[in-house]
Amino acid sequence: MSAVNAAGWRPEMGPAQHPAHENAPHLTASGDKGLMLEEPLIFELGKPGSTGVDIDASPRAVSPALAKFRRKEQAALPGLTEPETVRHYTRLSRQNYAIDLGPFPLGSCTMKHNPRLNEKVARMAGFADVHPLQPQQTVRGAYEVINELAHWLITLTGMHGVAMSPKAGAHGELCGVLCIKAALEARGEDRKVMLVPESAHGTNPATAAFAGFAIENIPATPEGRVDLGALKARLGPDVAGVMITNPNTCGLFEREMKAICDAVHAAGGYVYCDGANFNAIVAKVRPGDLGVDAMHINLHKTFSTPHGGGGPGSGPVVLSEALSPFGPLPFTARMADGVVHLVEEEDAGAMGHDRSFGRMAAFHGQMGMFTRALTYILSHGADGLRQVAEDAVLNANYVLRSLDGVLEAPFGASGPCMHEALFSDENFPEGFSTLDLAKGLIDEGFHPMTVYFPLVVHGAMLIEPTETESKAGLDRFIASMRSLAARARNADPSLKTAPHFAPRRRLDETQAARKPVLNWRGE
Amino acid sequence: MRYLPLTPADRSAMLGVIGAASVDDLFADVPAEARLAGPIAGLPLRATEMAVERHMSALAGKNLSAGQAPFFLGAGACRHHVPASVDHLIQRGEFLTAYTPYQPEIAQGTLQVLFEFQTQVARLLGVEVANASMYDGSTACWEAIAMAGRITKRSKAVIDRGLHPHYVSTARTMAKFTGDTIDCKAPKLEADPDTAGVVSAIDSETSCVVVQYPDILGRIPDLAAIAEAAHAQGALLVAVVTEPVALGLLEAPGHLGADIVVGEGQALGVGLQFGGPYLGLFGCREKFVRQMPGRLCGETVDAEGKRGFVLTLSTREQHIRREKATSNICTNAGLCALAFSIHMTLLGGEGLEQLALVNHAGAQELAERLARVPGVKVLNGAFFNEFTVILPRDAREVVRALADRQVLGGVSLGRLYPDDPALSHGLLVTATECTTGEDIEALATALQGVLA
Numbered sequence: 001m002s003a004v005n006a007a008g009w010r011p012e013m014g015p016a017q018h019p020a021h022e023n024a025p026h027l028t029a030s031g032d033k034g035l036m037l038e039e040p041l042i043f044e045l046g047k048p049g050s051t052g053v054d055i056d057a058s059p060r061a062v063s064p065a066l067a068k069f070r071r072k073e074q075a076a077l078p079g080l081t082e083p084e085t086v087r088h089y090t091r092l093s094r095q096n097y098a099i100d101l102g103p104f105p106l107g108s109c110t111m112k113h114n115p116r117l118n119e120k121v122a123r124m125a126g127f128a129d130v131h132p133l134q135p136q137q138t139v140r141g142a143y144e145v146i147n148e149l150a151h152w153l154i155t156l157t158g159m160h161g162v163a164m165s166p167k168a169g170a171h172g173e174l175c176g177v178l179c180i181k182a183a184l185e186a187r188g189e190d191r192k193v194m195l196v197p198e199s200a201h202g203t204n205p206a207t208a209a210f211a212g213f214a215i216e217n218i219p220a221t222p223e224g225r226v227d228l229g230a231l232k233a234r235l236g237p238d239v240a241g242v243m244i245t246n247p248n249t250c251g252l253f254e255r256e257m258k259a260i261c262d263a264v265h266a267a268g269g270y271v272y273c274d275g276a277n278f279n280a281i282v283a284k285v286r287p288g289d290l291g292v293d294a295m296h297i298n299l300h301k302t303f304s305t306p307h308g309g310g311g312p313g314s315g316p317v318v319l320s321e322a323l324s325p326f327g328p329l330p331f332t333a334r335m336a337d338g339v340v341h342l343v344e345e346e347d348a349g350a351m352g353h354d355r356s357f358g359r360m361a362a363f364h365g366q367m368g369m370f371t372r373a374l375t376y377i378l379s380h381g382a383d384g385l386r387q388v389a390e391d392a393v394l395n396a397n398y399v400l401r402s403l404d405g406v407l408e409a410p411f412g413a414s415g416p417c418m419h420e421a422l423f424s425d426e427n428f429p430e431g432f433s434t435l436d437l438a439k440g441l442i443d444e445g446f447h448p449m450t451v452y453f454p455l456v457v458h459g460a461m462l463i464e465p466t467e468t469e470s471k472a473g474l475d476r477f478i479a480s481m482r483s484l485a486a487r488a489r490n491a492d493p494s495l496k497t498a499p500h501f502a503p504r505r506r507l508d509e510t511q512a513a514r515k516p517v518l519n520w521r522g523e
Numbered sequence: 524m525r526y527l528p529l530t531p532a533d534r535s536a537m538l539g540v541i542g543a544a545s546v547d548d549l550f551a552d553v554p555a556e557a558r559l560a561g562p563i564a565g566l567p568l569r570a571t572e573m574a575v576e577r578h579m580s581a582l583a584g585k586n587l588s589a590g591q592a593p594f595f596l597g598a599g600a601c602r603h604h605v606p607a608s609v610d611h612l613i614q615r616g617e618f619l620t621a622y623t624p625y626q627p628e629i630a631q632g633t634l635q636v637l638f639e640f641q642t643q644v645a646r647l648l649g650v651e652v653a654n655a656s657m658y659d660g661s662t663a664c665w666e667a668i669a670m671a672g673r674i675t676k677r678s679k680a681v682i683d684r685g686l687h688p689h690y691v692s693t694a695r696t697m698a699k700f701t702g703d704t705i706d707c708k709a710p711k712l713e714a715d716p717d718t719a720g721v722v723s724a725i726d727s728e729t730s731c732v733v734v735q736y737p738d739i740l741g742r743i744p745d746l747a748a749i750a751e752a753a754h755a756q757g758a759l760l761v762a763v764v765t766e767p768v769a770l771g772l773l774e775a776p777g778h779l780g781a782d783i784v785v786g787e788g789q790a791l792g793v794g795l796q797f798g799g800p801y802l803g804l805f806g807c808r809e810k811f812v813r814q815m816p817g818r819l820c821g822e823t824v825d826a827e828g829k830r831g832f833v834l835t836l837s838t839r840e841q842h843i844r845r846e847k848a849t850s851n852i853c854t855n856a857g858l859c860a861l862a863f864s865i866h867m868t869l870l871g872g873e874g875l876e877q878l879a880l881v882n883h884a885g886a887q888e889l890a891e892r893l894a895r896v897p898g899v900k901v902l903n904g905a906f907f908n909e910f911t912v913i914l915p916r917d918a919r920e921v922v923r924a925l926a927d928r929q930v931l932g933g934v935s936l937g938r939l940y941p942d943d944p945a946l947s948h949g950l951l952v953t954a955t956e957c958t959t960g961e962d963i964e965a966l967a968t969a970l971q972g973v974l975a
């Protein structure tokens with residue numbers, strides 16, 4: 001333990017007191033405390049009518065034709081000079097936790113290191129400063145990026161085609177489900193039911209419902225996997241398909257995936273696989289070999305494009321030969337000449353892609369994410385990507401087994417986990433829950449794990465370390481988890497009020513929702 | 524491998540703790556016949572940073588970037604100068620490598636930015652509330668149609684002819700699956716938008732009227748008149764802004780009676796990026812807020828009474844409501860919202876107005892110069908920074924011929940409406956603060972040469 005933090009406090013040392021700080025002032029006149037900096041809103045810093053950009057005066061008046069449409073009042077927005085702007089956002093940035101600061105073990109989110117080469121490449125003028133509707137002869141390199149990335153995605157998943165345009169994972173799910181719907185319509189069948197496991201991510205039922213399907217849950221076995229018998233019993237002429245996450249949200253590989261796919265296909269349905277957890281199996285297993293018909297790939301998870309505080313994501317959808325003909329435009333697939341090509345509205349007929357269900361968004365998709373993902377893929381290569389999956393799974397199992405006897409692992413006996421380890425708060429004393437441990441992790445300097453998901457586990461804690469954490473980093477995290485579990489076991493009341501050392505204490509979410517204040521309205 | 528910290532010694536020590544003989548044991552649940560024995564054949568192996576950079580740089584070099592040629596494209600993706608500090612700030616790791624702010628105590632940076640962004644967007648669009656962003660303008664537009672359906676309990680959307688065709692296609696795709704009716708035709712090549720036409724299409728079944736402002740041909744629709752007609756039938760007006768800089772000069776749609784205002788925010792801070800990632804803007808009347816899609820950030824206090832921000836009203840969202848959610852949207856476009864917000868913070872309302880004036884002046888100069896090219900006619904009555912010219916032949920061929928002369932001369936209507944020969948001679952051109960007098964002269968000269 002001493003190697004982890006020689007100066008640190010540990011539960012066995014007794015109450016967490018800091019005698020040296022007893023005489024420290026509690027408050028400061030500025031409200032700041034050393035490097036803990038408070039920051040007002042831009043509306044409190046600046047006044048409307050000011051600007052921080054030098055713009056040459058317009059050489060012309062507004063044309064008479066436009067004058068009648070003119071805005072009566074300037075938008076009431078302050079403009080701050082560059083130094084004020086840089087300081088405002090830099091100060092705000094310091095109130096955020098980030099991968100760059102330490103482990104970010106959010107299960108199912110794959111918060112891995114974001115290589116900076118990706119950022120450099122995405123900013124090359126040939127990628128960043130090109131318009132999506134430039135004549136094709138002037139953007140051959142952009143089409144090559146899409147085709148090259150599509151080739152990798154198709155090959156890594158063993159599928160036939162890929163819709164590159166979906167803007168995020170949920171948008172990709174929608175794309176896959178709409179392909180299933182279009183394929184059924186083409187067969188003249190109106191199947192109404194989509195089967196979704198209880199442990200599914202909330203987007204799965206939301207997406208299927210949007211596409212007009214009725215949702216039915218499939219139960220899980222006690223070991224945390226889809227109940228194949230129950231699934232088979234429910235299949236029939238009214239079932240359009242199933243949406244399965246594999247590896248699943250309990251962190252386990254669905255051993256019977258092939259049998260599931262075969263059964264669904266035999267009953268005339270299709271299999272959608274939620275690819276959120278592809279990082280565990282990339283270059284180790286091809287979903288296409290298991291019989292999957294559609295799967296979205298979160299480029300912002302497996303292929304390291306930055307999460308950016310909540311997007312932008314990118315969710316290309318790989319499709320089987322059965323579903324490819326219905327893929328949205330623009331679409332990328334291996335064409336008759338054996339080469340992967342991008343098809344747009346203008347050439348869809350000529351390229352034989354005339355049964356597309358339509359367009360999902362303007363332009364070609366998240367190009368800025370494609371350049372980053374392709375850079376990541378080329379850096380790793382086919383061998384490096386295998387190592388990614390292996391190290392991600394190794395790190396998760398190391399966390400799972402290092403916390404044996406400390407936290408309850410509901411599926412610990414179901415075999416090795418994949419890239420994430422699942423725990424519950426079953427053995428916590430009365431009054432202590434997952435939330436307290438999560439907030440305690442904040443004080444320890446870590447981002448909490450995913451909490452209360454999946455819903456099938458009491459007080460779920462889903463930990464995904466990813467392959468970019470070192471063993472030393474994991475050991476520090478494990479030491480903190482052990483300490484927090486001990487404090488919870490001992491019913492340490494200071495854990496109930498954590499975090500104590502973050503920019504804010506626990507926030508009142510009930511008040512925020514009861515009387516929403518969604519923008520600044522002055523003093 | 525430079526991104527993987529585990530050493531062989533670490534791996535064997537960790538396997539020891541786990542009690543596994545090899546990493547293959549950890550994949551025991553994957554059926555043996557599905558496990559790949561080694562790296563997938565035919566794919567390249569790992570590469571150095573220098574080698575990858577060289578490869579990607581060669582691909583980038585095959586594109587003619589906007590800065591390398593006189594450039595006049597718009598049509599929903601606009602090139603503006605982005606101040607250097609914007610890109611510098613969004614690359615701070617605390618913003619770039621953070622997740623959605625589910626743990627607000629350590630995400631106040633992102634949350635305060637979203638709160639400021641929501642305020643900026645609401646004031647720009649002239650609406651009471653705005654959300655924390657959507658994927659892009661086209662998906663925001665569909666979400667607005669779906670939301671209008673939920674509010675009015677009607678399913679027929681009337682789409683003005685001037686809505687971007689990609690937005691129309693996106694809405695049609697979605698509507699096919701939800702059972703909504705999307706009523707829309709291609710635009711007519713006339714100097715002014717067809718206000719009477721769209722007003723006459725509104726009836727008591729109409730959920731909403733969707734009007735782009737300025738429209739795809741660069742004309743300015745009469746939103747107030749359309750709002751009045753829509754409201755008289757119990758329908759909502761959805762205004763779509765694909766060029767937010769226009770709102771530095773034009774009246775905000777919310778002030779003209781629009782109930783929902785959506786837009787593409789790419790023009791501020793985000794850059795062209797060959798079409799994405801972009802930034803969906805979404806605002807509406809406060810009374811509709813519980814029907815809104817997407818993330819919302821709200822103000823609250825912490826346990827010590829300090830002001831703080833949280834994601835709120837999440838009972839509308841998929842992770843709580845599952846199949847009953849208002850939308851399946853999960854991620855938004857956080858980093859693009861940050862870029863937009865920083866750019867807007869630098870500009871302020873004053874800078875935005877100045878920027879808009881310069882854009883409009885450039886477009887006037889461009890229109891006057893192109894009108895002097897033999898055979899070229901300017902279509903628009905009014906325009907902001909983008910307008911349509913009619914050429915004596917197919918504009919698609921002309922655009923390609925201009926590109927051969929190293930001029931990126933605009934977006935042909937044939938590219939946007941490949942199935943509509945009546946529009947094939949139309950060319951959309953845009954001028955911004957980036958456009959110089961030399962650029963305009965270069966386009967006019969090249970166009971005259973191509974048409975000769």
